[in-house]
Amino acid sequence: MTDLVYPVAILLAGSLVVYIVARVSGSKTLTGAVALIALMLSGYVMYLLSGGEGIGPPVPFKGREVFVSFELNGLAIFMAVVSLGLAAVVALFSIGYMHEKNIGKYYALLLMMTAGMVGIGLAADLFNLFVMFELMSLASFALVAFEDDWEPVEAGIKYLLLSAMGSMVALLGIILVFTHTGKLSLAELQGTQYALLLKPELMLGVAALFIAGFGVKAAIVPMHTWLPDAHSAAPSGISAMLSGMVISAGLITMIKALSVLHGIDLRLVLPALAIITMLTGNLMAWVQTDLKRMLAYSSIAHMGYILAGVGVAFSAPGVAALDGMRGGLYHILNHAIMKGGAFLCAGAILTLIGTRDLKEMAGIGRKLPLVGICFGIFALALAGAPPLNGFISKLFICKAAIMLDPWGFILVVMVIFNSLLSLFYYLPALNKIALAPEMSEKVKQAPDHLPACMVLAIFILALLTIALGVQPQLGLDLVQPAAAFLAGIIQ
Amino acid sequence: MWSAYWITVIFLFSLGIYTLIFRHNLIHLIIGIEVMAKGLCLAVLVGGAQHAGGVFSVSQAIVITIILIEVATTAIALSLVVAAHRHTGTVDVAALRRLKG
Numbered sequence: 001m002t003d004l005v006y007p008v009a010i011l012l013a014g015s016l017v018v019y020i021v022a023r024v025s026g027s028k029t030l031t032g033a034v035a036l037i038a039l040m041l042s043g044y045v046m047y048l049l050s051g052g053e054g055i056g057p058p059v060p061f062k063g064r065e066v067f068v069s070f071e072l073n074g075l076a077i078f079m080a081v082v083s084l085g086l087a088a089v090v091a092l093f094s095i096g097y098m099h100e101k102n103i104g105k106y107y108a109l110l111l112m113m114t115a116g117m118v119g120i121g122l123a124a125d126l127f128n129l130f131v132m133f134e135l136m137s138l139a140s141f142a143l144v145a146f147e148d149d150w151e152p153v154e155a156g157i158k159y160l161l162l163s164a165m166g167s168m169v170a171l172l173g174i175i176l177v178f179t180h181t182g183k184l185s186l187a188e189l190q191g192t193q194y195a196l197l198l199k200p201e202l203m204l205g206v207a208a209l210f211i212a213g214f215g216v217k218a219a220i221v222p223m224h225t226w227l228p229d230a231h232s233a234a235p236s237g238i239s240a241m242l243s244g245m246v247i248s249a250g251l252i253t254m255i256k257a258l259s260v261l262h263g264i265d266l267r268l269v270l271p272a273l274a275i276i277t278m279l280t281g282n283l284m285a286w287v288q289t290d291l292k293r294m295l296a297y298s299s300i301a302h303m304g305y306i307l308a309g310v311g312v313a314f315s316a317p318g319v320a321a322l323d324g325m326r327g328g329l330y331h332i333l334n335h336a337i338m339k340g341g342a343f344l345c346a347g348a349i350l351t352l353i354g355t356r357d358l359k360e361m362a363g364i365g366r367k368l369p370l371v372g373i374c375f376g377i378f379a380l381a382l383a384g385a386p387p388l389n390g391f392i393s394k395l396f397i398c399k400a401a402i403m404l405d406p407w408g409f410i411l412v413v414m415v416i417f418n419s420l421l422s423l424f425y426y427l428p429a430l431n432k433i434a435l436a437p438e439m440s441e442k443v444k445q446a447p448d449h450l451p452a453c454m455v456l457a458i459f460i461l462a463l464l465t466i467a468l469g470v471q472p473q474l475g476l477d478l479v480q481p482a483a484a485f486l487a488g489i490i491q
Numbered sequence: 492m493w494s495a496y497w498i499t500v501i502f503l504f505s506l507g508i509y510t511l512i513f514r515h516n517l518i519h520l521i522i523g524i525e526v527m528a529k530g531l532c533l534a535v536l537v538g539g540a541q542h543a544g545g546v547f548s549v550s551q552a553i554v555i556t557i558i559l560i561e562v563a564t565t566a567i568a569l570s571l572v573v574a575a576h577r578h579t580g581t582v583d584v585a586a587l588r589r590l591k592g
Contacts, residue, residue: 134560141567150578154587157571164564168527179538182546229590
């Protein structure tokens with residue numbers, strides 16, 4: 001009766017409807033409104049499926065075959081809420097930001113990408129997980145290269161080639177598991193019966209394939225090279241989606257895939273990768289002069305923080321699994337809000353003055369106080385300033401990491417050190433955009449108003465940044481079931 | 492008997508990776524990804540055939556889905572190559588080195 005396919009199917013059907021509406025009407029406001037309705041409808045169906053309030057026991061999808069299955073659990077709700085919410089804000093922002101040309105394709109691809117992310121949360125078998133992951137990836141390739149200019153095209157090709165290679169490598173891992181057990185269902189593979197069929201050496205190889213393959217999308221450091229190009233070349237709304245949710249969805253896919261490997265020892269690997277990732281991201285962000293590129297490198301650093309929480313959960317399953325996962329997932333939620341907001345601010349500034357160069361942006365906060373103040377809030381939250389949400393989730397991550405015996409201390413020190421490091425580039429940017437009194441030439445000539453929907457989108461995210469900072473319980477109610485589910489499956 | 496199939500799988504997959512690493516023509520790179528995917532299709536079939544009880548029919552369905560995903564990826568990749576050719580006049584990856592830092 002309650003078919004779990006609906007939330008994904010509504011979004012996919014919606015992408016078709018949106019395209020037709022755009023072709024018939026040619027109006028971007030109407031198209032954006034239809035896309036918003038599709039997102040809300042999908043969210044409403046998700047709410048109905050979850051039984052209205054709270055999250056009941058997992059509801060398995062009555063699959064006719066062995067290999068297409070969905071399961072409703074805390075993680076699915078978490079992914080649906082975060083990705084649908086961010087997509088709705090981005091859809092609202094894009095009504096003002098995008099041009100009328102090709103608007104139907106833009107919203108259709110945006111809905112398709114969101115469908116993939118909702119599907120990643122719901123998927124209950126390895127291959128279905130891969131298909132949803134690819135659905136998300138395919139839409140994001142097309143969205144990165146949406147504007148026909150040399151920069152988006154070059155970034156898109158880099159992104160596509162690296163991602164496609166990563167997908168193939170991860171698929172090889174899935175196929176190795178399938179070959180040795182004959183099963184794909186996550187629940188069955190997590191049971192001890194099939195775990196014994198995988199030899200320890202094989203598990204290590206499969207884990208390497210999963211980390212390398214899905215790690216390309218999650219921008220873990222040796223595999224991160226596509227990210228700064230793709231995030232800065234994409235339309236700003238899409239940068240917010242990519243940075244806020246797509247890379248996190250890649251990491252969630254990786255965790256779900258790794259959960260089928262029993263008793264695998266990732267004690268050193270994930271925390272070490274986390275440290276390298278956050279250091280590289282912050283150091284590279286420091287030297288950037290392009291605002292969107294700086295934010296993109298900062299996303300790599302934030303993936304490092306998230307990976308630190310997740311790595312702790314994998315390293316000490318008995319003690320700190322729940323705490324580590326909670327820190328990691330809460331940071332995913334907060335990162336989606338604050339980095340999404342920062343990219344939307346960058347998009348608003350780009351619309352006004354037509355450049356992403358930080359030097360040209362001096363004084364924009366004097367001209368448009370709301371954008372300046374909101375960017376200030378996002379920058380401080382990203383750097384981890386105390387009353388805002390970024391601080392709370394970093395605190396959770398540190399609290400979990402300290403429980404990890406010999407390595408925890410180093411991890412905590414690195415997280416704190418990196419937060420300080422990120423101040424070195426967030427403060428100058430904040431100073432230029434929000435505080436600088438004298439205006440540059442371009443800012444003087446810029447118009448002094450923005451479309452209302454863009455301002456509203458930025459304002460919603462800024463409000464959430466503050467709300468989750470002063471009242472963390474709001475976010476924890478969402479994160480806790482998802483963290484409990486993930487901590488349960490990684491053993 | 493299975494080892495002959497597995498050797499073919501490994502050969503196809505390595506050929507794809509070799510192409511992706513050492514070739515400079517964008518079309519060749521896309522063909523490399525295709526070859527990797529075809530190797531994996533064979534791997535799914537061989538892996539499924541080793542099990543009893545309807546596993547082989549699952550692997551047939553998986554192969555069709557993998558082919559579907561590959562076609563979509565290739566279509567997007569080729570459209571990007573056309574766009575790159577319009578902007579740079581060549582399909583060499585060396586022409587795509589303007590983004591740095």
